[in-house]
Amino acid sequence: ATPTALMVGTGRGAQLGILVRGPEVLESTRRVDTVVLDKTGTVTTGRMSLVDVVAADGEDAAEVLRRAGALEDASEHPIAAAVATAARERAGTLPAVAGFRAEAGLGVRGTVEGTAVVVGRPALVGAPPAELTAAVAAADAAGRTAVAVGWDGAVRGVLVVADTVKPTSAAAVRQFRDLGLRPVLLTGDSAAAARAVAAEVGIDDVVAEVLPQEKVDAVRRLQAEGHTVAMVGDGVNDAAALAQADLGLAMGTGTDVAIQASDLTLVRGDLRAAADAVRLARRTLAVIK
Ligand code: ADP
Numbered sequence: 001a002t003p004t005a006l007m008v009g010t011g012r013g014a015q016l017g018i019l020v021r022g023p024e025v026l027e028s029t030r031r032v033d034t035v036v037l038d039k040t041g042t043v044t045t046g047r048m049s050l051v052d053v054v055a056a057d058g059e060d061a062a063e064v065l066r067r068a069g070a071l072e073d074a075s076e077h078p079i080a081a082a083v084a085t086a087a088r089e090r091a092g093t094l095p096a097v098a099g100f101r102a103e104a105g106l107g108v109r110g111t112v113e114g115t116a117v118v119v120g121r122p123a124l125v126g127a128p129p130a131e132l133t134a135a136v137a138a139a140d141a142a143g144r145t146a147v148a149v150g151w152d153g154a155v156r157g158v159l160v161v162a163d164t165v166k167p168t169s170a171a172a173v174r175q176f177r178d179l180g181l182r183p184v185l186l187t188g189d190s191a192a193a194a195r196a197v198a199a200e201v202g203i204d205d206v207v208a209e210v211l212p213q214e215k216v217d218a219v220r221r222l223q224a225e226g227h228t229v230a231m232v233g234d235g236v237n238d239a240a241a242l243a244q245a246d247l248g249l250a251m252g253t254g255t256d257v258a259i260q261a262s263d264l265t266l267v268r269g270d271l272r273a274a275a276d277a278v279r280l281a282r283r284t285l286a287v288i289k
């Protein structure tokens with residue numbers, strides 16, 4: 001009877017929009033007590049829009065956006081789409097990029113019209129000059145993400161992008177708590193932006209400003225404390241943490257790399273399906289026992 005009940009469980013999963021790698025996944029799903037959630041693209045829609053361009057003293061905001069847009073046009077990151085779209089709207093066609101490179105969880109680099117340009121976190125681009133710190137602080141306080149744009153050894157401006165929390169995320173977090181699961185927000189974004197999103201969906205535990213490898217470390221730390229950890233993510237930057245977790249759940253709307261690293265795929269990208277999966281696993285395995 002055991003294999004039949006497991007197959008019924010996975011079949012019901014498909015109806016709920018949950019793709020299960022194999023029947024054995026149900027056991028780790030049942031034992032989960034902690035749910036680690038990536039922010040961008042998982043708790044939020046990841047469909048960002050550019051809301052501000054602030055140039056450093058002596059720089060031209062239009063040129064900062066044009067060069068950043070040229071680079072971001074080659075990137076798959078949610079921030080990149082917002083920047084490239086806005087740049088194309090304002091500058092028309094964007095210049096070609098040579099030697100494009102994406103640094104997961106940090107940003108992108110490449111050569112635009114003979115100049116090496118970098119877009120992303122200060123750890124990659126450098127610290128913004130004093131006249132830009134107020135703009136970065138204001139963006140952080142509003143829960144937005146500020147990324148730096150630099151070339152020739154200096155930060156030339158910051159781009160402010162805004163994301164929106166998915167309408168289903170707060171309900172999903174409530175369901176996790178009802179199931180006795182502790183939600184934790186894990187992101188490469190700034191602590192302030194992370195806290196703003198956490199407050200909006202009702203999460204108390206936040207780990208921010210982490211690199212992809214540090215996402216793995218965060219999952220490991222929770223496991224070392226004796227927790228059975230589910231990780232939900234969508235990005236290339238989440239793949240290693242998804243593989244490390246006792247249960248990896250990928251957003252079906254996310255990257256192939258994340259899906260391949262996961263045990264479960266939430267087809268519609270709706271976090272509530274993660275709670276459905278836990279309920280289903282508990283029910284299915286209770287029937288078997
Ligand atoms: P999250 O963990 O929320 O999904 P990521 O790890 O993908 O976020 O990115 C962390 C941070 O790295 C972003 O908030 C941004 O500052 C920077 N970053 C990553 N990729 C890019 C990019 N293509 N363009 C600009 N900034 C980027």
Ligand code: MG
Nearest residue numbers: 038040041235
């Ligand atoms: Mg993400």
